[in-house]
Structures are given as structure tokens and as C-alpha cells.
Amino acid sequence: MKIHPLITDSASLAALIERMTAASFVAVDTEFMRENSYWPELCLIQIATPEEAAAIDPKADGIDLQPLLDLLVDNEEVLKVFHAGGQDLEIVHNLTGKVPHPLFDTQIAAMALGLGEQVGYSNLIESMLGHQLDKGARFTDWSRRPLDKRQIDYAIADVTHLATVFPRMVEKLKRSRRGEWLDEEMERLADPSSFAFEPEDAWKRLKLPSRNPAVLGRLKALAAWRETEARGKNLPRGRIVKDDTLNELASHAPKSQDDLGKVRGLSAGWRNNDIGARLMAAVAAARPLGPDELPDREPRRPGLTKDAALVSDLLKLLLKIRAKEAGVAARLIARSDEIEALAAGVRDGLNILSGWRYDEFGHDALDLVEGRLAFGIENGKLKMTRALKENVDA
Structure with a gap:
């Protein structure tokens, strides 16, 4: 070469x-x-x-x-x-x-x-x-x-x-x-x-301080403001305002720009500088999130009962076994959120229930969830057994 x-x-x-x-x-x-x-x-x-x-x-x-x-x-x-x-x-x-x-x-x-x-x-x-x-x-x-x-x-x-x-x-x-x-x-x-997102969506990447619509509305406005400032100045987001400080400002809104000097993570200069004024303008323009804007309590993750959580653990064990047998990385076959969804009863829209993922893992995963496959121990080794179909009299 x-x-x-x-x-x-x-x-x-x-x-x-x-x-x-x-x-x-x-x-x-x-x-x-x-x-x-x-x-x-x-x-x-x-x-x-x-x-x-x-x-x-x-x-x-x-x-x-x-x-x-x-x-x-x-x-x-x-x-x-x-x-x-x-x-x-x-x-x-x-x-x-x-x-x-x-x-x-x-x-x-x-x-x-x-x-x-x-x-x-x-x-x-x-x-x-x-x-x-x-x-x-x-x-x-x-x-x-x-x-x-x-x-x-x-x-x-x-x-x-x-x-x-x-x-x-x-x-x-x-x-x-x-x-x-x-x-x-x-x-x-x-x-x-x-690789592209609007400043208005920046809040979705943050750890949310609460589910209060007013707090989240302020967080949305403040995160968009910070994103715009960071892009315009070509500085890391944390050099504008750190995430923890942004959450604090959203949770306890300053009543005046003078209050910014009392906020941990901001210098005294924010009381009267231009960036402090733009921050206060973002707070003033914030509106509570509507019901359709509120995030799920556990985004992209179905609620798991205690029994379903145990089923999820068994599915993850099955995934490790199938991935080892196939000689591939487990994450290529299935993600944790899909396994939890399957354990919670979801059947539609799961990648593991179609195509090659179904052949390699999904078929057995479905059998495990629906009682047609079981784990057992034989001579100190883990093995899987399939439930025998019940004979039905004609």
C-alpha cells in the first residue's frame, strides 16, 4: 500500500x-x-x-x-x-x-x-x-x-x-x-x-428533576436557551451552565436577575450581565408543558410486576445462552428494553419477534414467557426443557 x-x-x-x-x-x-x-x-x-x-x-x-x-x-x-x-x-x-x-x-x-x-x-x-x-x-x-x-x-x-x-x-x-x-x-x-436535534428538544436528554408541568416547562426553555448559547459561543454546554444548576433554576425559578447571584454554580456577575438577562428572558417565556408533552414515567419501558421482572431475568439468561451458542454479542440480538417489553406482555413491534432475531432467540424467548420452555438443573448443569403438549381426546 x-x-x-x-x-x-x-x-x-x-x-x-x-x-x-x-x-x-x-x-x-x-x-x-x-x-x-x-x-x-x-x-x-x-x-x-x-x-x-x-x-x-x-x-x-x-x-x-x-x-x-x-x-x-x-x-x-x-x-x-x-x-x-x-x-x-x-x-x-x-x-x-x-x-x-x-x-x-x-x-x-x-x-x-x-x-x-x-x-x-x-x-x-x-x-x-x-x-x-x-x-x-x-x-x-x-x-x-x-x-x-x-x-x-x-x-x-x-x-x-x-x-x-x-x-x-x-x-x-x-x-x-x-x-x-x-x-x-x-x-x-x-x-x-x-446527529441533529433542535434546541427545543435538548431538555429530553437531561435527568428530569420532577414531573411537574411548570418545572418541566422551565427546564425545556432553559435547556433550549443553553443549547443556543453553547452553539453560538462554541463552548461545551457545561461551560455555560452545568446540568445540576439548570435543574435547580427550573425547580426554583429566580424572581429577578439579581437572584442569579445567589444560585450555586453561577458567579455574582450573572446579577447584571447580558447572559444573565437572556437566561431570565428564557425563564419569563417558559410555559408549563401540556399533558401530551409530558414524558412517560419510565420512557420506552413498560411497567414490570415482580413476576414479570423475574421473567425478564430469565429471558436475559436465555439470551446469554443463545448468544454464546451462536457466537455473537448478546446486544446484537436483543436490547434490554425489548426483553422487558416481552416480559411485560408486549408482542407487537418487537424486533426479536421477527427475522433472524426470532430464529436465533425470539422463538425460544416466546416459548419461555408462555410456559413452553423451562430451565432445569441436571448433574449440576443448567439445561432447558420443552413442555410436552397435552394429549387432547378426539
């Missing part, structure tokens, strides 16, 4: 991307910093095919990233391969409003190959290639320039190994006939709605 020098100009990048559009897939990775900003700061992009690889400096003066972005989000002929690519996809979405597609995430594929639920990149490479990665540059400040050779070599290695591992994983998936198991997971990862 040819490794190019760091690309810092538009012509070299355009020529690289033109060649890569003829490949069946590209391996992609990014380096970024986000400790001190709301938006992740893109610092380096690495890309590889089986023939060549390069690191691209997005901070280089005058470089035009458009050919690269077009390849990632508009070219449906080239598969984009990531490992644990959620944050990489978020960065691309921030730049384009789109998500790379079609895509393949090797961390998700590793679940179908029995390599673990959230296998790290280093462990994946060691497992698949027997190669230990140099971890010396993990904590690099990628925003600083110039980058030295060791940093660039470290970054490029991520995609050169990925381009080697990916075809091997595909072959294993073909032999195990599990490739189609991943389609749903990959499409969920590529859903743009995962």
Missing part, C-alpha cells in the same frame, strides 16, 4: 479522491478535539483503499475539502468503512448536513463475529491481524501544528489496518451467513436524525 505525505493542498486532495472513487470501499477515520468547544474541531482526516492511504490536514490554508465530502456523503458506489464511527459521522454531518452512506462499522460487525459488544480498535486489530498498535500518540493535541512524523504515522495506521481488516471480516461474515444481520444496525447508524 502506498502511503502519501500529509496532504495540505486542494490539487493533491482532488487527485487522491478522484482515484479513490474507483475503489469498492474506503476506510475512514478522523482526529478531532472537543474538550473546549461545542462543535468538535476537525484536525485530521485519514482515508485509505487497499492500494493507497493518506492523511489530510483540514486546517491547511485554503484547502478545499469538497471532493472528499462529496465522496463520503454523495457517492453511493463506494462503501465507507469506519470503526466505532459515531463521532466521525457526527463531524461529517456537522459539515454537510448528511451522513456517509453506504457505510460499514467494524465495531458493529465484530458483534456478529463474537468478538465482543464494544471491541476497541486495538483489540480488533490484534484479534484479526495479530498486530499490536503503537498507542503512544493517543493523547496528542491534534489541533497543534506542525504535526510530526510519528503523529501522522500513528493516524494513518488506523486506516491502513482498517482497510486490511475489513475484507477479512466480510469473508467471515459470508461464511457465517450473518452479513444480513448487520443491515439494520448499519442503517440505524446512518440515520441523520441521530
